[in-house]
Amino acid sequence: MNKKEKVIEPQNIKLNMEFRAPKGTRDLLPEDKIAKNYVASELQKAFEIFGFNPIETPALExxxxxxxxxAAGEGSDVMNEIFTLEDRAGRKLALRYEMTFPLARVIASNPQLPKPFKRYAMGPVWRNGPIKLGRYREFWQCDVDTVGIKNMYADVEILSLIDYIFKKFGINIIIKLNNRKLLNGIMEDLSIPKDLVDKALITIDKLDKIGKEEVIKELKEKGLNEGISKKIINSFETKDLNEVKVKSNLGKEGIKELKEVIDLCSKLNLKNIIFDISLVRGLGYYTGTIFEAFAKDSSIKSSIAGGGRWDKMIQMYGQLKDEVPAVGVAFGLDVIIDVLKEKGVKFDKTVCNLYIIPIKTKEESMKILQRLRLESIKCDMDMNDRSISKNLEYANQLGIKYVLIVGKKELEENKFTLRNMETGIEEKLKIEEIIKKFKVEK
Structure with a gap:
């Protein structure tokens, strides 16, 4: 043992102490984990259909x-929500709070990677923020990003991916669209000091959530007087992009990019996209297009996907001469599951499709079990010598679709009773016939 390492003594456990998951986190029992695996699998299929490749980065940075x-921006709420810790050598570490800045670090550290570089990453992230329906302190993000394409076709491909995925899930969505160049241009026209721009925009992002009065109050707390605060509010009230007037070249460039994105989306028949001038996104690294997707007709108000263009971060991490254009989106896996459950989608309670009930034939049943598994049939068997009724009750509780009864008579006849637990229909089948049946149903 290293002499510098401290020995941690076991702590006394109090009687009647309640052990539970930390606030804002959850234990996932099989039904919930199966749901999570299903959504993650469907996302992964979609990502790969769109040509994105997987990478993995550490949870610790x-x-x-x-x-x-x-990375996140000085004024971002995320900066106050980072979980931190120290390693044994006293180095300060952070649990990742999202997936974009680790990708920027990877790209900056691997300049030999061919461009464009299209990647997806899936895994848990952590934020020590407020808890509400659809928002947790540990949650999964499923990200896709395209690095190395500056034109708006890459942005529209991401929006097309969002539309494709939620159509697959049967979730009706609305995608709110804006551009950080337009937002920064408005701030420039209002002569907002540069050190207050990001802070002011993050407050504007709360307009729909907390209302005008609270936004003005928060803007004043951040150093802007009431007159300027009201002018800012007034600048973010229009709903029509054609009515937005800006003087700054940056703002005009933002409007041009927005119109190009909207035009391309229209040509791809993406109809669920609306311009929202008050959409900001809470992370300060966005440089152009930004968007968030929300489920329609849902009590869950958190966004189920969000992202945008971030052209400067890789340049900063790599201390490069030129910008490295990038655009991406993060899907909130946990929130998607919550929306699906709210819609009444039922998920399996078990991965098992067949349950063998031995009647004093445990050894022979194990051989049958092994053979079925070699045919990739997800199956299990009773090893506790329970009665048929108890086993049927167990299979029913788990929602296992089929049970196979294996008794001495069945072994002699080489035909086994396969019961469909949903319909109650029983068939006498040989093992070969059972295998064929499952392969057909699969």
Whole structure:
């Protein structure tokens, strides 16, 4: 043992102590984990259909990597929600709070990667923020990003992916669209000090959630007087992009990009996209197009996907001369599951499709079990010598579709009773016939 390492003594456990998952986290029992695996699998299929490749990065990042101002942004709420810890050598670390800045670090560290570089990543992230329906402190993000394409076709491909995925899930969505260049241009026209722009925009992002009065109050708390605060509010009230007037070249460039994106979306028949001038996105690294997707007719108000263009972060991490264009989206896996459940979607309670009930034939049943598994049939068997009724009750509780009864008589006849637990229909089948039946149903 290293002499510098501290020995941690076991702590006394209090009597009647309740052990539970930390607030904002959850234990996932099989039904919930099966649901999660299903959604993750469907997302992965869609990502790969669109040509994105998988990568994986650590859950832990160096604190400085996670907190540089060009990662989340100085005014971002995320900066106050980072879980931190130290390793044995006293180095400060952070649990990742999203998937984009680790990708920027990877690209900056691997300049030899061919461009465009299209990647997806899936895994848990952590934020020590407020808890509500659809929002947790540990949650999964499923990200896709395209690095190396500056034109708006890459942005529209991401929007097309969002539309494709939620159509597959049967979730009606609305995608709110905006552009950070337009937002920054409006701030420039209003002569908002540069050090207050990001802070002011993050407050504007709360307009739909907390209302005008609270937004004005928060803007004043951030150093803007009431007159300027009201002018800012007034600038974010229009719903029609054609009515937005800006003087700054940056703002005009943002409008041009928005119109190009909307035009391309129209040509792809993407009809669920609306312009929302108050959409900001809480992370300060966005540089152009931004968007968020919401489920229609749902009590869950959190976004189920969100992202945008981030052209500067890789340049900053790599200390490069030129920008490296990038655009992407993060899907909230846990929120998607919550929306599906709210819609009444039922998920399996078990992965098992067949349950063998031995009647004093445990050894022979194990051989049958092994043979079925070699045919990739998801199956299990009773090893506790329970009665048929108890086994049927067990299979029913788990929602296992079929049970196979294996008794001495069945072994002699080489035909076994296969019962469909949903219909109650029983068939006498040989093992070969059972295998064929399952392969057909699969």
């Amino acid at each position: 160096e604190y400085e990597t996670a907190t540089v101002k060009f």
